Amino acid sequence: MKSKKLSIPYIIWMLVFTMIPIVMIGITAFKDSHGNFSLEPFMKAFGYTGVFLKSLWIALLSTLICLVLAYPLAYLLTRMKKSSQNTIQMLLMIPMWMNFLLRIYAWMILLQKNGPLDTALSLLGIHGTYIGNTGAVVLGMVYEYLPFMVLPIFTVMSKIDGGLIEAAQDLGSNGFAVLRKVIFPLSIPGVISGITMVFVPSASTFLVSQYLGGTDDIMIGDVIDKIFWTDQSTGSAISLILMILIFVFLVLMNLFGDEEAIA
Amino acid sequence: MKKILSIMLCAALTGTTVFALAGCSGGGEKKQDKGEVNIYNWTDYVSRGEYDLMDVIDEFEKETGIKVNYTTYETNEEMYNMLKQSNSSYDVICPSEYMVSKLIRENMLLELNYDNIPNYANLSERFKKLSCDPDSKYTVCYDWGVTAMVYNTKMVKNKPTDWDALWDESLKGNILMFNNSRDAMAVAMQQLGINPATCTKEDVDKATEKLKEQKPLVKKYVMDQVFNEMQNNQSALAAYYAGDIAMMMEENEDLDYCLPASGSNLFYDAMCIPTSSKNKENAEAFINFMQKPEIAAENFKYLRYGTPNQKAIELLDKEYTENELSFPSDEYLDKCYVFSDIDDEVYAYMQEKFVEVQAN
Known part of the structure; x- marks a missing residue:
């Protein structure tokens, strides 16, 4: 009974700042420009299928790259001394103390024509464009969201009972078998919350693509932003579809792992 | 021990922030007798003391004793949605011409009392009777x-x-x-x-x-x-x-x-007073202040968009006034x-x- 009372402020918070806005988006999404019930916003929203797919593709690609980079790092971290662990965690966190937009600006300058990367590679005889394409957008996303993948995996991994690993070794498992049969299955909750924390924001962001992408790298967040100027209904419909897509993705993830890992 | 120390440090940091914030709001209270004015303007649209120019908002507060609450928007649509859908009250806004027409059509602007804006006389004729407000009832052109x-x-x-x-x-x-x-x-x-x-x-x-x-x-x-x-x-x-x-x-x-x-x-942007205004006289004082020749000249130097203020143009160096980008010729404007x-x-x-x- 006592715990219920304590949760009241959170319930009110969620009601006011999560549930009511979602319901309002839901209502707006079914209105036409004169305020009558209509499915037109959804018809219009489906005109942006290509952008939806592209956004989800970019988000998926960024998430996978983050996972591939973060998993070994998290594993290595657990094997380190406490002091080195702290140093590396600190180094991962420091960039996040800076404003998101500033960091993207920095990448813009690094990648631009006659920028540091271009100059260095030109000296080696390699000429190319490194900005204004999907690759640059994925790079920006990976850079932005990598810590959100490393930290949950590391937290879960460092809680694995050392006794289990020793037991596996005593029973004749080599290093790879220990990783495959003990550490990986036990780290899945961390992997799932890492994927969630990277995939969800990267599917809906648009700043990265606006600054690092070219004309073909428009993301769904950008469409919502622009459409909202004059047409709230279609904007809401697109937002609703995006929310449903992300929800479906999370449910699918849920099937693979522990329920509690879903953020 | 280490823990206690870090908790104390955190508390100290939070404390300073709170005090700093309290300090900010406290500072303005001295002159509250003259009331306040809520300005809702484009981002980076008035000179705020950068590039060795005057901070015109500061100057306005000093001269009139009216406290300015300054907020900004990035697009006309953002401003429109804010006026339409939120309860916030604004006293001065600065929409572009097409948005002025829309606001007038939807009865969202108050008529100005031009007697409180004597500096309106400083504007050149071209920018007095704007096409969006042909009878000059609601607007004072800010820039173009x-x-x-x-x-x-x-x-x-x-x-x-x-x-x-x-x-x-x-x-x-x-x-x-x-x-x-x-x-x-x-x-x-x-x-x-x-x-x-x-x-x-x-x-x-x-x-x-x-x-x-x-x-x-x-x-x-x-x-x-x-x-x-x-x-x-x-x-x-x-x-x-x-x-x-x-x-x-x-x-x-x-x-x-x-x-x-x-x-x-x-294009031009014009200062107007929305119907949600609660400090109309202060708003008119602000609009009037912005059209003082020396203030308009400072804002011009900061912004580089043409100023409609003829008296301000007379104060500017030739390098500014002869620049076609800020002041295209009348023949060009006719096209x-x-x-x-x-x-x-x-x-x-x-x-x-x-x-x-x-x-x-």
């Missing part, structure tokens, strides 16, 4: 400008003379276009011989095709990023606002400008069109079609 092109002389061989340069195959991948439906569509319409000020949905369709044709040549659709792109020699040619082009040219001597021969868009009243539906369609150009 035209759209134009900026190019890098080292990267563009043929000097651009008109908007068709933005469709030049030889500049493929080096062209920057407006990331804003109204301006982008207007350029395309001018190419097709359509007057953007009176366009219909069919005209928007035609302009959409024209923009789709241009898309493979475009490097990027940009707004503020244009500064970085042009100042650092990243792109060859861009369409943007003339006042901003004057700023870019100061940073990079390889840049030059072109006022398109077929004319361009003349320009004004978006004074776009039909809501046509505008929404324009926006939708522009997203379509970018999305496909």
